[in-house]
């Protein structure tokens with residue numbers, strides 16, 4: 616038996632954490648075996664790679680290093696956590712996955728889509744999420760929310776224009792892969808956002 620693979624995406628400050636907690640609780644209440652994980656990270660090695668990627672002191676990191684580290688962490692995550700969990704029939708909820716690479720390293724940093732696609736095939740083969748929730752809202756509002764949290768990491772230090780490109784790349788992917796993506800308007804109150812998510816989960820179940 617094979618489980619389902621759910622990913623959650625969005626720019627900074629769109630409310631991923633609360634909505635992920637909602638998805639996890641909703642599925643658990645329905646008796647599903649759930650595994651919650653995140654990228655970059657999700658394994659001991661991957662979390663070490665995450666620390667390198669997010670450390671604001673690493674100003675010298677070039678875009679290709681950033682891209683390759685994302686996929687290095689992902690390869691480990693797939694091998695150690697995601698594929699075994701899916702094979703065991705678990706529902707895997709992953710806080711960001713390869714769409715984030717297309718959005719941040721592709722849209723944000725300007726790396727060609729074809730390069731990312733090469734690594735995607737190398738690391739994932741044909742594995743893709745069953746459903747991807749894209750939490751979407753205007754960039755300025757999200758950054759305002761995110762700025763109220765801890766000190767900015769290496770990505771959060773980027774300018775508004777970077778996150779505008781990230782958002783545009785996410786929306787372009789949602790359009791291209793409309794069968795897999797659910798674009799959720801993340802601006803309204805949490806209950807309204809969660810009602811949209813619940814509807815899509817019910818369809819998946």
Ligand code: TMP
Nearest residue numbers: 654655685711712715716719720770771
């Ligand atoms: P988080 O803040 O959602 O935990 O994610 C950490 C940062 O990593 C976030 O700013 C987005 C970035 N990121 C990429 O740039 N590319 C990727 O492939 C992933 C998974 C995350």
